[in-house]
Amino acid sequence: MSSLSVPPPQCLRKPLVVPDRRMFGPGPSNVPPRIIEAGANPVIGHMHPEIFEIMSNIKSGIQYMFQTQNKMTLAVSGTGHTAMECALFNAVEPGESVLMAVNGIWGERAADMAERIGARVNTMVAPPGGFFTTAEIEQALLKHKPVLLFVAHGESSTGVLHPLDGIGQLCHKYDCLFLVDSVASVGGAPLCMDQQGSIDILYTGSQKVLNAPPGTAPISFSERACQKIFNRKTKPVSFFLDLSWLANYWGCDDKPFRVYHHTGPVSAFYSLREGLAVLAEEGLENSWERHKTVAEYFHAGLESMGLKLFVKEKKARLPTVTTIVAPHGYDWKEITTYIMKTHNLEISGGLGPSVGLVLRVGLMGCNSTKANVDMVLAALKDALKHCHKSKV
Amino acid sequence: MSSLSVPPPQCLRKPLVVPDRRMFGPGPSNVPPRIIEAGANPVIGHMHPEIFEIMSNIKSGIQYMFQTQNKMTLAVSGTGHTAMECALFNAVEPGESVLMAVNGIWGERAADMAERIGARVNTMVAPPGGFFTTAEIEQALLKHKPVLLFVAHGESSTGVLHPLDGIGQLCHKYDCLFLVDSVASVGGAPLCMDQQGSIDILYTGSQKVLNAPPGTAPISFSERACQKIFNRKTKPVSFFLDLSWLANYWGCDDKPFRVYHHTGPVSAFYSLREGLAVLAEEGLENSWERHKTVAEYFHAGLESMGLKLFVKEKKARLPTVTTIVAPHGYDWKEITTYIMKTHNLEISGGLGPSVGLVLRVGLMGCNSTKANVDMVLAALKDALKHCHKSKV
Numbered sequence: 001m002s003s004l005s006v007p008p009p010q011c012l013r014k015p016l017v018v019p020d021r022r023m024f025g026p027g028p029s030n031v032p033p034r035i036i037e038a039g040a041n042p043v044i045g046h047m048h049p050e051i052f053e054i055m056s057n058i059k060s061g062i063q064y065m066f067q068t069q070n071k072m073t074l075a076v077s078g079t080g081h082t083a084m085e086c087a088l089f090n091a092v093e094p095g096e097s098v099l100m101a102v103n104g105i106w107g108e109r110a111a112d113m114a115e116r117i118g119a120r121v122n123t124m125v126a127p128p129g130g131f132f133t134t135a136e137i138e139q140a141l142l143k144h145k146p147v148l149l150f151v152a153h154g155e156s157s158t159g160v161l162h163p164l165d166g167i168g169q170l171c172h173k174y175d176c177l178f179l180v181d182s183v184a185s186v187g188g189a190p191l192c193m194d195q196q197g198s199i200d201i202l203y204t205g206s207q208k209v210l211n212a213p214p215g216t217a218p219i220s221f222s223e224r225a226c227q228k229i230f231n232r233k234t235k236p237v238s239f240f241l242d243l244s245w246l247a248n249y250w251g252c253d254d255k256p257f258r259v260y261h262h263t264g265p266v267s268a269f270y271s272l273r274e275g276l277a278v279l280a281e282e283g284l285e286n287s288w289e290r291h292k293t294v295a296e297y298f299h300a301g302l303e304s305m306g307l308k309l310f311v312k313e314k315k316a317r318l319p320t321v322t323t324i325v326a327p328h329g330y331d332w333k334e335i336t337t338y339i340m341k342t343h344n345l346e347i348s349g350g351l352g353p354s355v356g357l358v359l360r361v362g363l364m365g366c367n368s369t370k371a372n373v374d375m376v377l378a379a380l381k382d383a384l385k386h387c388h389k390s391k392v
Numbered sequence: 393m394s395s396l397s398v399p400p401p402q403c404l405r406k407p408l409v410v411p412d413r414r415m416f417g418p419g420p421s422n423v424p425p426r427i428i429e430a431g432a433n434p435v436i437g438h439m440h441p442e443i444f445e446i447m448s449n450i451k452s453g454i455q456y457m458f459q460t461q462n463k464m465t466l467a468v469s470g471t472g473h474t475a476m477e478c479a480l481f482n483a484v485e486p487g488e489s490v491l492m493a494v495n496g497i498w499g500e501r502a503a504d505m506a507e508r509i510g511a512r513v514n515t516m517v518a519p520p521g522g523f524f525t526t527a528e529i530e531q532a533l534l535k536h537k538p539v540l541l542f543v544a545h546g547e548s549s550t551g552v553l554h555p556l557d558g559i560g561q562l563c564h565k566y567d568c569l570f571l572v573d574s575v576a577s578v579g580g581a582p583l584c585m586d587q588q589g590s591i592d593i594l595y596t597g598s599q600k601v602l603n604a605p606p607g608t609a610p611i612s613f614s615e616r617a618c619q620k621i622f623n624r625k626t627k628p629v630s631f632f633l634d635l636s637w638l639a640n641y642w643g644c645d646d647k648p649f650r651v652y653h654h655t656g657p658v659s660a661f662y663s664l665r666e667g668l669a670v671l672a673e674e675g676l677e678n679s680w681e682r683h684k685t686v687a688e689y690f691h692a693g694l695e696s697m698g699l700k701l702f703v704k705e706k707k708a709r710l711p712t713v714t715t716i717v718a719p720h721g722y723d724w725k726e727i728t729t730y731i732m733k734t735h736n737l738e739i740s741g742g743l744g745p746s747v748g749l750v751l752r753v754g755l756m757g758c759n760s761t762k763a764n765v766d767m768v769l770a771a772l773k774d775a776l777k778h779c780h781k782s783k784v
Contacts, residue, residue, distance in 0.1 A: 005586065006459050008672035009452035016665060018433035019442060028655060031435045039659065040432040041410035043423045043605050045738055050411060060401035067398050077607070078470055081632045081654040113631045194397065207655060213435050215469070215607055215657030237629040239505045240473045260743060262473040263420060263599060265607030267431065268657065273408060280400035346437055351652060 021340075022367075024376055025348040026156045026184065026321045028207035028214050029364040031271070035212055038274035039267050046264040054273050055250055055264075061276025062218040065210075065284065066182075066202055067192035072221040074250035075272055076203075076241070077265050080183040083203035083217035085113055086241040087179050090221075090229045091148055091201060094118030099146035099176075103131050103162070104155035105352030106181050117237055122146060128158045128353045129311050129323070134166045141174045147228070148177045154185025157351040159311050159323030159360065161189055168198035177201065177225055183217075184208055187279055188291040188320035188364055193220060200225040206268070209287070209320060210275035211365035215268040275365075288319075291368050295319035298363065298373040305381060310358045320368070323358040326350075329390045332359055335383045342386075343379040413732075416768055417740040418548045418576065418713045418754040420599035420606050423663070427604050430666035431659050438656040446665050447642055447656075453668025454610040457602075457676065458594055459584035464613040466642035467664055468595075468633070469657050472575040475595035475609035477505055478633040479571050482613075482621045483540055483593060486510030491538035491568075495523050495554070496547035497744030498573050509629055514538060520550045520745045521703050521715070526558045533566045539620070540569045546577025549743040551703050551715030551752065553581055560590035569593065569617055575609075576600055579671055580683040580712035580756055585612060592617040598660070601679070601712060602667035603757035607660040667757075680711075683760050687711035690755065690765040697773060702750045712760070715750040718742075719776060724751055726779045727772075734778075735771040 023030045044051055055074075062073050076083045088110065092098055098119045100111040103126040114121045122144040126132060132151075141149065149171055153162055164180065171178040177200040182191055186202075187209030193199045200222040207214035221229065221243070229243050236242045240262060247253045249261040279287060295317065299309055302324055310323035326332045332349045336359065339345050350358045361376055363369075415422045436443055447466075454465050468475045480502065484490055490511045492503040495518040506513045514536040518524055524543075533541065541563050545554050556572065563570040569592040574583055578594075579601030585591045592614040599606035613621065613635070621635050628634045632654060639645045641653040671679060687709065691701055694716055702715035718724045724741045728751065731737050742750045755764055 002675065002677055004459055004676060005584070006456050006461065008456055008675065009449070011449045012453050012456075012665070012669040012672045016430050016433065016446070016662060016669070017442075018436060018446075018662065020434040021436065023435065023437065025437060028435050028437065028658070031659075036432050036434075038408050040428050041408065042412040042428075043415065043420050043599070044410060044413060045415065045417060045420065046606065048738075050409075054408070054410075057401070057403045061404050064398050064400055064404075067396055069398065078474075078632070079655045079657070082470070085630060085632050109631065116627050116629050116631060192397070205655070207435070213657065213659035214438065214655040215660055235508050237508050238477060239501065239508060240470070240477050263471045263597070263606040265471070265605065265657075265660065266420070267423075267605035267663075268607055268660070270408060270410065271659075273404070277404040277408075280404045283394065283400065284396060285394055346440075 022345040024361055024363060024367060024372065025346040026360050026362040027364065029211055029362060029367050031211050031213055032366050035271050035274045039213060039271035041270050043266055046266060047258065047260060051266055051269065052251065054269055058269060058273050058276060059250065061273065061280060062220060064280055065187055065276060066220050068194045068220050070220045070222055072226050072247060072252050074219060074246055074252060076217040076219055077262065078217055079214050080203065080205035080217055083219045084110060084181065086219060087201045087203060088113050089117060089236045089238050089241050090243040091177055091179065091225060092117060092119045093232055093234050095120065097122060097144055097146045098148045099124065099140055099144050100150045101132050103160060104128060104152060104157040104354065106152035106155060107150060108352060110150040128357060129160060131160050131162045131316055134170060137167055138170050141170060141176060146176050148179055150179045152181040153191060154182060154189065154318050154320060156184035156318065156321045157354045159318050159321055160316050161185060161318040163316065172198060177228060184321050185318060187287055189318065190288050206272050206275060209365040210272065210279065212271040212275035213268065215265055216272045291319040294363060294368045294370060294373060295322065297370055298322060301373060301377045305377065320364045321360055321362045323354065323360050326356065326358055327384060330387055332356065334387045335359065338383045338387050339379045342382065345375065345379055347376065414737040416753055416755060416759060416764065417738040418752050419756065421603055421754060421756040421759050423603050423605055424758050427663050427666045431605060431663035433662050435658055438658060439650065439652060443658055443661065444643065446661055450661060450665050450668060451642065453665065453672060454612060456672055457579055457668060458612050460586045460612050462612045462614055464618050464639060464644050466611060466638055466644060468609040468611055469654065470609055471606050472595065472597035472609055475611045476502060476573065478611060479593045479595060480505050481509060481628045481630050481633050482635040483569055483571065483617060484509060484511045485624055485626050487512065489514060489536055489538045490540045491516065491532055491536050492542045493524050495552060496520060496544060496549040496746065498544035498547060499542060500744060502542040520749060521552060523552050523554045523708055526562060529559055530562050533562060533568060538568050540571055542571045544573040545583060546574060546581065546710050546712060548576035548710065548713045549746045551710050551713055552708050553577060553710040555708065564590060569620060576713050577710060579679055581710065582680050598664045598667060601757040602664065602671065604663040604667035605660060607657055608664045683711040686755060686760045686762060686765060687714065689762055690714060693765060693769045697769065712756045713752055713754045715746065715752055718748065718750055721781045722779055724748065727751065727775045730775045730779050731771045734774065737767065737771055739768065
């Protein structure tokens with residue numbers, strides 16, 4: 001007889017059952033068999049030579065995806081939020097002024113994070129669907145004199161692709177680091193870290209265009225960013241995200257050997273490596289072009305159904321995540337629920353400032369095909385036919 | 393012709409190759425096919441009802457493994473270090489006094505983390521292989537008046553299983569939270585969160601006794617811990633690890649619905665769930681007993697070879713990770729390298745304060761069998777025969 005006070009839970013006696021569905025929300029996206037299989041390789045040690053080789057491959061793959069020569073390029077053991085904290089925890093010291101461009105949820109979250117570590121947080125706010133001109137940004141840089149500017153390249157809550165040209169140069173003129181969130185955009189929209197706007201810190205997640213499971217987050221730091229980070233007066237609040245430790249674990253520093261930092265999620269590294277390999281095989285420009293073509297095909301299809309795109313300016317539409325104005329007279333939640341139930345297909349409502357305003361459809365990485373567009377359009381048509389329309 | 397400045401890396405054109413080896417170091421341990429297969433299920437959304445159901449199963453499994461009724465029980469999206477930061481970030485405010493029992497690397501790291509968030513860090517230090525009596529702990533509690541005491545139950549760097557009886561009661565007498573690291577011990581050594589010492593915060597990792605890939609970290613908070621945490625004057629430094637957000641994501645609060653916090657690593661949740669299911673099937677007490685029997689068998693075998701156990705007191709020997717006094721006259725690194733090359737089997741050297749002093753062998757979860765002990769003993773015999781012995 002057991003003397004334990006908590007018995008084994010009955011629910012764990014049932015086999016694990018996971019449905020297979022079309023993941024056409026803003027992420028995670030579907031993971032193709034090749035990447036699933038990579039992740040199912042045997043677990044080896046987080047300090048074995050073979051994992052260092054795989055991490056080195058990942059580093060090269062990220063440098064390619066980001067179009068950067070930065071030595072300080074690695075993957076954080078976490079999701080996009082972890083990468084966001086990694087950037088802010090390392091680049092910002094208490095009392096320093098930062099500027100967050102808020103045109104959706106990501107700017108809000110960056111502001112929340114920076115406040116927690118004692119930064120003086122300034123925000124510039126645009127309505128959902130909007131973005132900022134370089135003139136507006138220059139004005140704010142002059143006013144707040146921040147050490148860091150945050151911009152979300154792909155604002156997946158509103159479907160905006162933020163123009164980046166010229167912002168990096170402005171930042172450098174005012175001695176400010178340029179931090180860019182590309183979780184929803186990189187690989188699916190043109191982005192060259194070293195050229196386009198000279199980005200100082202860029203990060204993304206594994207579960208969007210890369211089609212790997214969530215759990216790793218590529219990040220890269222420019223020489224300028226490293227200069228500031230490695231001359232801090234205070235230690236970053238997190239040991240786990242301290243760049244000097246991460247740099248050593250990822251072989252990005254000049255130390256002769258690596259010291260145990262944390263146990264890297266090796267299985268997630270395998271699948272991230274494979275996602276990067278798939279992107280390298282297709283070629284970044286081909287992937288950009290494919291996402292653009294498919295998005296335009298999708299947008300035309302939506303408009304021909306009488307639906308409206310939430311982002312007015314064509315050039316500011318994110319090719320990976322499309323926001324559709326929530327159809328008038330319908331309950332958006334009924335539409336997404338109907339489509340999930342009837343078509344086994346995820347599309348989603350708004351997030352943060354866009355809740356209630358939009359439907360969101362993500363077609364990222366291998367999901368970005370015209371056949372999938374046709375499937376989504378058919379599901380939407382069916383939903384609009386069967387869901388309740390108010391008599392207004 | 394591509395106009396990109398960084399070409400696709402050649403290294404990603406080679407197929408991913410991962411060796412299969414016996415993982416008998418201090419972790420990660422081998423992941424059996426059933427758990428690998430669970431992790432290879434399709435990726436679904438981090439907010440889908442099916443993942444909430446899986447998270448609920450995980451919660452029940454952790455409550456069983458920890459032997460706790462705590463409602464505030466969940467898995468952090470990260471490794472043991474993330475859980476350690478989650479505990480400290482939430483339970484400690486700047487300026488508060490904490491006490492770290494340091495008898496190996498984990499106490500050192502907890503001290504490092506607490507310093508970073510502005511706590512007044514006090515340490516009590518025992519030499520590698522040692523631990524603390526309740527009298528010593530009471531003295532230190534009286535002296536430093538900490539809000540939190542950290543103890544590593546399984547100090548995997550030195551092979552010590554720290555006795556916990558009575559410490560929780562002492563902590564409560566002096567109005568202090570009792571934080572216990574059980575990354576290397578839980579599931580393999582008796583531990584009952586709610587009884588034995590009344591632990592306030594307990595965490596572990598997925599990659600040890602649970603035999604899941606690294607990347608998730610079970611954690612549980614007592615009502616007392618929650619009382620302190622939810623009455624903080626300042627916000628925790630990390631949004632990602634803020635317990636009020638995590639509690640909502642894991643359905644541990646009383647809110648009617650869940651708000652998007654971060655994208656949980658769903659594949660890692662599948663394998664964690666399966667690791668917990670395997671433990672529940674065997675039964676916690678059976679698992680404790682098996683680890684004890686196998687460890688004693690191993691220790692006897694080592695002593696009959698003339699090797700010495702690093703931890704003198706039998707009752708303080710960790711049944712999951714055994715530390716062997718580094719054989720006199722040998723280079724420990726040559727031994728571990730020889731065994732890896734010749735036997736495809738990982739054992740490791742020391743870590744932190746135990747570097748150069750010990751060899752470490754981990755037999756955790758499914759790896760804890762007499763057949764594996766025989767394999768390790770044979771490999772050690774072979775290594776001592778073939779590695780260089782100095783003429784001293």
